[in-house]
Amino acid sequence: MEIRSLDIPAEVRDFYLSSGIGNLYPPQAEAISKGLLEGRNVLAAIPTASGKTLLAELAMLKSIARGGKALYIVPLRALASEKFDRFREFSGIALKEGGVKVGISTGDFESRDEWLGSNDIIVATSEKTDSLLRNGTSWMEDITTIVVDEVHLLDSANRGPTLEVTLTKLMKLNPGCQIIALSATVGNAYEVANWLGAGLVLSEWRPTDLMEGVFYGGSINYRTSQKQVHDASGDDAINLVLDTLEDGGQCLVFESSRKNSVGFARRAGMKVAGLLDKRTRAALDDIVEQVIEAGESDTAKVLAQCIRNGTAFHHAGLNSAHRRLVEDGFRSNLIKMVASTPTLAAGLNLPARRVIVRSYKRYDPNFGMHPIPVLEYKQMAGRAGRPHLDPYGEAVLIAKSYNEMEMLFENYIEANAEDIWSKLGTENALRTHILSTIVNGFATSRDGVMEFIEATFFAHQNDTWGIVSVVDECLDFLREKKMLQGETRLTATSLGKLVSMLYIDPMSAAIIIEGLDKATHVTELTLMHLICKTPDMRQLYLRAGDYELINDLVLSRKEEFCEVPAPFRATDYEWFLGEVKTALLLLDWINERSMDDISKVFNVGDGDIHAFAELAEWLMHSLSRLAAITGHDKAGMAGSIEKRIHYGARQELMELVGIRGIGRVRARKLYDSGLHSIEEVRKADPAVLGGLLGPRTAEKLLREIGARPGIRPGGGTDGNPDPRTMDSLMESEQSTFSDFER
DNA sequence: ACTACTCCCATGTAGACAGCATGTC
DNA sequence: CTACATGGGAGTAGT
Incomplete structure (x- = not known):
């Protein structure tokens, strides 16, 4: 047509x-x-x-x-x-x-x-x-x-x-x-x-052909043909990667964990490096430089090393700059192979000649290692073949035995994707949506709620008599927590409206309000832990060795928590310690501990830190609003912590950090050299600022706060600089040098 | 005495949406 | 209730 x-x-x-x-x-x-x-x-x-x-x-x-x-x-x-x-x-x-x-x-x-x-x-x-x-x-x-x-x-x-x-x-x-x-x-x-x-x-129609096969016994097996793969490395997956590159294509390798994706990118890099031409290497070095500029954590170093070799990894622990560099580097065909967790399976448009699914299993805390759904495999396989660029795409699973190969053909390649099922029928899902439905006037009574549910996909798939009791439990909960009122005619209270607007789970709101009621000795830790208790927050898990450390902290600051579960309830207590651990990460963040330190101590990536902070900021905002509407006096305190979470800095930096282009790190440098306010910065010697932040940033800063950028090329100063300023100037110079050494 | 290799066992495990008011290194 | 890849440390064989 x-x-x-x-x-x-x-x-x-x-x-x-x-x-x-x-x-x-x-x-x-x-x-x-x-x-x-x-x-x-x-x-x-x-x-x-x-x-x-x-x-x-x-x-x-x-x-x-x-x-x-x-x-x-x-x-x-x-x-x-x-x-x-x-x-x-x-x-x-x-x-x-x-x-x-x-x-x-x-x-x-x-x-x-x-x-x-x-x-x-x-x-x-x-x-x-x-x-x-x-x-x-x-x-x-x-x-x-x-x-x-x-x-x-x-x-x-x-x-x-x-x-x-x-x-x-x-x-x-x-x-x-x-x-x-x-x-x-x-x-x-x-x-x-x-x-x-x-x-x-x-339709299954695709603009580019897709061949799906299983690697076993030194070759890729398709249903009707076979393709030998030269053993150049002793590792099946790496052989597949090298084979693609020699053929002029790129490779996307799906891994089941972050660690595996990093490890594979590193190992593959050793072999891939040999296949790069001079021009590609030069262009890759350019990306490497940007990677190092975008973060000096250990992951950045490893990523830089990989990219130098023409490979990379991609997962949610990367910060957004690193992610983008990897994606763009792959798109421009400089990075030849990306080992990725499912981050790249759906969504972003990032196709490759060959897709290797290195493991079709993934860990699930309830089931151990569990095979992934067919739908997910199909999404990964579908990344193979760039329209108009590749003659065809290939998706390859890896088997360790003949039986496994047969199983993979049957259960993945020739299998149909699963049916999809509505997940609306649980109390968790209904609680929040029933509230919003009533707040918006889509329903004004219990019958109205049921009528609304009748129009959902859930009702299209199921009989709804089964969830009437669940709906009643939700309504009881919402009434008991004073978010709804009325018996036959249901209306939302102002609290209910607020909760719906804040977009938090009513359960989270209930936990926060109850915590505020109970708390006696309210500190940063109290509020931070309170938001970490809510189901809307993501949790850190306890690792071996964490227990003792965090338990000690809990014992020494017991009165700051609104409630400490009894230690003999082992699972409850460990969950509680996990919440505390999350709160500690956030406290480190707002107390300006370096990203690198936080990464190491909590074993998370830069990307995770930002994800945690973003969530916490939203929930702390919610806490502040909830405190205000329920008459607690901690709204102001929560509000200032919210701001600190946004910038990841102590209270004293809040003024400086408000300047565009100045974040937690630069603000700290300014503050420690005696410049505590915008006014003081404005009056400061431009040359000193230049030494502190680098001439370009300093110039931008002065323009930003409406001062004349008067930095002289020679860097000469008027009068004698305060010795403290001099020290930090030297320090910053040094760190610049060591940055360069790497 | 030192190094290279193997084996065993402890360890840890994917992703990412939302408020509000404007811009990190 | 369910697994498994990884990597570090210990032990061992080789020079």
Whole structure:
């Protein structure tokens, strides 16, 4: 089917023609025939890279041409910005004055454009969409097209219920709205399509061929053929990597743990290095430099070493700069192999000639090592083959025996992806969504709640009589915690409204309020531990040797905790110690312990530290608001800790850290040289600032606070610098030198 | 006496969304 | 209730 023949505005047609897209892929054509351009709902369950985005784009643009507005829901922030960047290319399409406008809304980023609702396309995560709905965003009712990306995430225990409830609310709010759902191929796609009232496009078609095989006995075995792999290293997986490189391709290796991904990248690097040409090596050295600049932790050093050899690892412990460097380095074909945890399995567009699944098992605390779902394998395998660049893609599993090979063929390569199941039916999921449903007036009674649930995917798959009792338990809980009131007619209290708005689990709110009630001797530790107790916080686990250390601390500061469980309840007590350990990490963060130290002591990556801080900031904000509304006097204290978590610094730096471009490290340098306030910095000798922070940063700093950047090239100073300033100047010089040595 | 290698056992285990108001090294 | 890859330390054979 040709773009020319489609019933779309000429501007849209020309946009695609001029970007070189003239024909539709078969699944896209099928979606058109199911009424995509006539406003019908469509569920496209097709592989990655088979053109899902184009489907969505056509429908959105057509709708916008008629004066509509589109909402594009994604599961990941990274995906949101990827789509946002893509849709911004529409600004040249003259469907209306000024072109098509795009906005983005995620928890950490909201587009500057006057107001989100003035955009034609809004990209948002599912949780942000839910949050926007909870806060009664007015333009939600103007939405005419909704795109749901990765709709199979309905199956996720954590996040599926949110997506499900959000979609249900949107459908109730906008009955006439067109829904385009995009999904991986799953067993029961028809069931989801049915729920959405959508036409189903089900296809395995890919623009690039995919060969799936199992490596065993020195060769890759496909069902009908075999490919010998030269044993150049003594390690099966490394041989597969080298084989791909010699063939001119790149490799993506999926590992089951961070440690394994780092280890494999390192080992493979020793062999890969020999295959690099001079130009590539030079370009890689450039990336290495940036890696070292972006963090001096041990992981940074190891990553730098790997990249020098043309390999890299990728997991959530990396900081965002490192992640981006790895992704970009791989995309530009400089990094030849990336060993990754499932971070890269779904979401980001990062294809490779060959995908190696080094382990199809993953640890689960309940089940030991457990085989991953077929759906997940298919997502990893689907990364193989770059459209238009590779002749084909290959996905390879590794077997240690003939039987295992047979098993892998049967259970993965030839298997169909699992069915997806709603996870809404648990008290955990219902508690929070029932509250928001009532807060927003989607339901005003117990019957109303049940009626709402009848419209969800859960009810589409199950009889709902089974969860009536669960609903009642939730309602009792919410009433008992004073978030709801009334018997037949249910209304939210101001507390309930606040909890829904803050987007925290009502259970978290209950724990925080109870803790505030009980606490007698309130310190930073008290509040920090309190937020670490909530189910919304992520926990650190106790490692061997932690017990004693943390137990000692608990005993010596017992009165600062709102409650210490009895040590003889071993599991409870260990869980409690885990919470305390998490609180200690956060305390180290706000007391300016170096990232490197925190990394080592708590055995976490830079990326984790930021993730913990981000969560804690949100929960501390919530604590502050909850304290205020329940009449506790700790709201102010929580508020200032919240700010300290944001910057990772002590109270005394709060003024300096407010300057753009100055964070915890630079502010500390300034403070320790006697510059305690913006005013003092403004009056300081520019040359001294230059010595402290480097001339360029100093100049930026002075511009930022509205002072004249008057640093002289020679670095001469007026008068005698205070000796303390001199010391720290020397120190900073030294650290600069040692940075260079490495 | 020192080194290279093997074996055994302790150890630790993926990812990532949300508030609010603007910008880390 | 369920596993397994990794790496460090101890022990051993070789020079």
